[in-house]
Amino acid sequence: MSSFTVADSETPPSLASTPSKTPSSKARSRRSQAESKSRFEAYNRLQAAAVAFSETMPIPEIVAVGGQSDGKSSLLEALLGFRFNVREVEMGTRRPLILQMVHDASALEPRCRFQEEDSEEYGSPVVLASAIADVIKSRTDALLKKTKAAVSSKPIVMRAEYAHCPNLTIIDTPGFVLKAKKGEPENTPDEILSMVKSLASPPHRILLFLQQSSVEWCSSLWLDAIREIDPTYRRTVIVVSKFDNRLKEFSDRWEVDRYLSASGYLGDSTHPFFVALPKDRGSVSNDEFRRQISQVDSEVVRHLREGVKGGFDEEKFKSYIGFGRLRDYLESELQKKYKEAAPATLALLEQRCSEVTSELARMDSKIQATSDVSHLRKFAMMHVASISNHVVGNRYV
Incomplete structure (x- = not known):
């Protein structure tokens, strides 16, 4: 993906210093933000309608893909700005989840609503994090019981309004697995792979592919699957997750720069992002969770600067290191x-x-015809005559 510029990882975007603006430039900025939000809301409504009526629309969407335990759930929670224990319900193994994240400065606490099944309407707000996970699990179980299947491509849609989340819509897909869980059909891994490929193949969708830092590029299990969908990675954002696990292996600058460049495996025009997130899964406040995310970003950059002999090529790679960089890029993209x-x-x-409109006019014409008694009588007589001729003809065959 092409390079971009945002605030340093050490400084949260909301606190980053910006040049003073003239009144006219401020007005243009507000107008641009309003237009962006209007487009975002319009596409969210289109997406909800498309899901409700099983309609196909070329709506730009981000599709998160990767192997199980590669960190997709943790990344989604970080983007939302709060935890809801999605990993505990194992949602990612069986049914896609469309997360419509709406930045709302007035929502000091997350407001989450689920779209009703087969409807454009959203239900009442769900407040408790545990209740969010319960809804996902119950809806998944109910659908799979009804369809008698191990996985389903029919998505769950959740709208999250929060002061600390970006305007972003992501489709979280079932994680790739090598072997079916106990009690599931043996072909479940193949079903998941087929479903994910189907969800990721439309050219209007951006692929967000996650892979753990412990996996070498040359031995990646799922990179070939991504290459089949998007051979040149033109619409793929590659994210190396759990990057902090890899840091301790670097001692010299050349080692870091070689790894960050993924030289020989992704091509010169493809630059992966490197992200680490808090490991503590204990109960912490939403504010503390976000503070920990920012802290981890800072610690990763500090280690690359101070813990590696010679540091790293900041001019080339700094724009791709840290959760904050990835979040800003996804929103702008x-x-x-x-x-x-x-x-x-x-x-x-x-x-x-x-x-x-044409179909409604045709139906209206039919309705009008049914109100004409003479027309109905004539039509009925023609129908009876046709049946009589058919019966008489069969008698003499």
């Missing part, structure tokens, strides 16, 4: 895709509206 897709999306919606 999705907004860019929204803007690019707007004309084609509007044209498609106008086409669908025209088709629906």
